[in-house]
Amino acid sequence: MLICGVDEAGRGPLVGSVFAAAVVLPSDHTIIGLADSKKISEKRRNELAEQIMSQSIAWSVAFATADEIDQLNILQATMLAMSRAISLLAIRPDEILIDGNRTPVIDIPCRAIIKGDATEQCISAASILAKVNRDAEAYALNLRYPEYGFDQHKGYGTALHLKALKEFGPIPEHRVSFAPVRAAFAQRRLFE
Incomplete structure (x- = not known):
């Protein structure tokens, strides 16, 4: 059974996109230290992101823009980013585990798990990829608007x-x- 973890990053900032990642990990992965991305140093997150991308069965990252956030609201934009990340996966998972208390409307069984980024490795992996990509956007914005x-x-x-x-x-x-x-x-x- 292919289980996909999904998490977001960037709901709270005043600028930029909200990002979501979807990750399907193999049961025999060798990634040590998966946890809630907010509890890991930036350097370690970047190292883990490389391992996640190389060892995953499938992974994807998507986002909803600031304009979409303004049009939809942050919750709906987050659900949109999650749906996009899931749809970009190279494989179709059997079940989706989502960090939080809500799930996007999709045609794959979903389960919301509060604090899932601390208890489910596939959600932790998604949390890390979403955060790394969200931070990359912040650095890109910094180059344009130092x-x-x-x-x-x-x-x-x-x-x-x-x-x-x-x-x-x-x-x-x-x-x-x-x-x-x-x-x-x-x-x-x-x-x-």
Whole structure:
């Protein structure tokens, strides 16, 4: 039976896409240290991501853009990213295990597991791939907009990010439906 783990990364940031990964691991994989991606150092996540991609039966990563987040809402955009990741798999799994309490609407049996990224290795693997790809987007944004410090806060609403948002205004990749970004747009319009 082919079990696929699915998890997301990037629901909370004020900027960029929400990412989801789907991973089908073989039962005899030799990957040591799979866990919730937030509990692993960035260096170790990157090492594990290489092992996951090389040892998986199948894996994929997909995303929903900031525009899609604004149109749908963050929950529905996350479900969309998960559905996309599942549909991109090279094989069709028999069952999908999803981290959290909701599942996307798809034609494969799904089970939501709260804190599944800490208890199911296939979900942990998906968590790591989603986070590594989400961080890569933050680094790419940092190259284009270094004044925002995306390499430091990855787009989360830290004091540094909020200060830059106030000073420089939103960029096209900001999520307008998120309150701090909406406020920055409103402030900009006041001074135009």
